[in-house]
């Protein structure tokens with residue numbers, strides 16, 4: 417009779433061979449790529465820690481700036497140095513222009529009818545064009561400046577109000593989060609959205625970025641998709657999407673009830689424009705409800721947490737670096753000419769504030785691994801053959817710490833950007849917090865103005881310090897795990913109204 421242990425092992429061994437067959441046996445050259453030793457079946461999954469960009473950085477120190485990981489059945493190429501990223505984008509941007517399939521991305525994009533998670537192709541191109549034209553173009557961003565001015569006034573009121581209560585300590589993280597949620601939902605969904613709905617939206621948006629870390633067996637082991645049903649992950653995702661569906665239904669129902677003219681101002685918002693475009697035959701393609709949902713959800717998910725995380729890091733670094741805060745405030749005083757508030761027209765004169773923000777996003781890019789891509793066909797990188805359907809992860813977080821490009825990268829020194837043309841617009845491969853190539857973030861200008869105007873006024877109107885008994889050394893600078901890298905510790909500060917002049 418057969419040994420019972422051997423008998424029990426048969427299904428596991430067969431499954432392993434099945435997986436190898438599914439992987440279509442890795443081509444010879446690809447095997448030569450530096451790769452950490454892996455375990456059968458799970459590959460390198462066990463080597464990934466909770467903060468992915470940090471564990472990939474650590475692995476790259478041992479295995480090199482171009483390494484191949486096997487995440488279950490998924491071949492994943494990790495690029496940790498700007499020179500190789502430049503080679504990939506310059507020679508193979510088109511090859512890597514698509515996003516990989518994943519259960520969460522599929523659901524959040526309403527079946528890839530969006531921009532961020534869509535497959536490369538005509539639909540993605542049309543959606544990106546719509547977002548750029550009707551929400552994110554510099555002209556459109558400018559046209560929403562009075563909405564932002566109202567939200568900034570509200571932000572300042574909230575700070576003053578919170579500070580007047582208790583011991584004057586406020587949770588700035590929460591206030592910043594609600595400011596960014598308000599600005600972005602107002603531009604995307606209109607101003608009818610109630611306080612409760614905004615809270616729900618912000619909660620759902622945070623949960624979305626956490627969802628990316630929810631392990632779906634289907635993504636790494638397609639044959640084990642039944643385990644997702646068994647573990648309840650499938651049901652959890654469906655229930656989660658039901659919340660968004662309900663919200664969209666209500667928004668669509670409310671659309672049209674709100675007047676286009678509010679207090680004499682044009683009250684156009686993104687989803688309203690999209691709903692109107694549905695009836696526009698000159699559009700050249702049919703804009704489905706799923707397109708509208710996918711596109712709107714993108715703006716919320718891709719826009720809110722990234723912008724909020726950056727603003728929160730900015731205030732954190734200002735408090736950690738009082739001499740930098742002083743320089744920002746000095747510049748603001750000069751530019752404000754005694755006015756109570758900084759208006760957007762003055763932002764162009766705030767050159768120190770701008771280099772300060774660059775320094776923050778060099779060290780704390782809110783999307784540290786950009787968004788994953790996948791090869792549409794076989795290609796060559798650094799002389800290696802990279803097969804079709806290889807996933808690509810670019811560690812932009814590591815680039816900001818690369819000693820070959822940055823002098824004393826661990827130091828916080830905004831002045832490094834003075835007399836330098838280095839920018840985050842995708843031309844300087846060692847500074848790509850917004851990504852590069854065809855898939856670059858279209859929301860750069862929008863997020864920057866939302867951040868700059870808030871910072872300028874928070875700094876112009878208040879002096880900031882840490883609560884009594886807390887020192888800079890007590891500030892934990894570690895980030896949350898998840899696709900968006902916000903600071904884990906909430907920022908609690910004491911604001912004191914500053915004297916203008």
Ligand code: HEM
Nearest residue numbers: 531532718719722723783786787850851852855857859863
């Ligand atoms: C500080 C704020 C932001 C940061 C750091 C950021 C960063 C990024 C990054 C790294 C990517 C991936 C690029 C790539 O794959 O190469 C991306 C994509 C994207 N972002 Fe942003 N983003 C920010 C704000 C926004 C805002 C405000 C919006 C819209 C309201 C937005 C919409 C998008 C969209 C739609 C994509 C997908 C582009 C595509 O796949 O073609 N982002 N962003």
